[in-house]
Amino acid sequence: MICLVLSTLPHYLSILLLYKYYNINKINIYIKIIFASSSLSVLYHVYEENNIIITYFDYTMAFIWFLYYLKILYNYLNKIICINAFIFIINISIPYNDYYYINHSIWHLLSAYKCYYTTCLIEI
Numbered sequence: 001m002i003c004l005v006l007s008t009l010p011h012y013l014s015i016l017l018l019y020k021y022y023n024i025n026k027i028n029i030y031i032k033i034i035f036a037s038s039s040l041s042v043l044y045h046v047y048e049e050n051n052i053i054i055t056y057f058d059y060t061m062a063f064i065w066f067l068y069y070l071k072i073l074y075n076y077l078n079k080i081i082c083i084n085a086f087i088f089i090i091n092i093s094i095p096y097n098d099y100y101y102i103n104h105s106i107w108h109l110l111s112a113y114k115c116y117y118t119t120c121l122i123e124i
Contacts, residue, residue, distance in 0.1 A: 004045040007105035010112035011038040014119040022122065030122075033068050034115070037061035069118055076121050087114050 015034050018027050040058040047054055069080050087110060094103045 001045065001048055001101065003101050003105045004108065005042055007108035008038065008041045008045060008112075010109060011041065011115055013112065014115045017116060017119050018122075027122070030068060030072065033061070033065050037065045065115075073118060073121055076118075079121075080118060083114055083118065087111050 011034065015031050018024070018031055018034075024031070037058075040054060040061050043054050044051075044058040049055065066084055069084070070077065073080050087107075090110065091104075091107055094100060094107060
């Protein structure tokens with residue numbers, strides 16, 4: 001279970017990228033979305049996916065993050081939809097077996113890379 005929490009943490013790297021390259025006043029809401037979504041995902045795994053309220057908020061914030069991508073990256077709409085669809089399909093394809101924690105942790109790292117990559121596309 002600890003590997004799921006630790007592998008979620010790289011999502012926060014997108015915030016560091018934003019602080020380094022962008023005007024924080026223009027991108028402040030995006031930073032808050034990343035922080036909230038990543039923090040809820042950490043909590044989701046700390047509670048071992050057993051808290052329905054955290055689950056609801058975690059999935060809701062992930063969806064809000066996706067919608068915000070679509071808003072600020074409209075020039076890359078097809079690319080954003082394809083990348084997110086690919087990551088989503090991988091996630092729902094992970095079987096609940098003896099290797100679930102390892103496979104889902106790898107998926108977290110792919111998802112974090114996707115988040116970092118799409119943050120690099122922002123033109124502000």
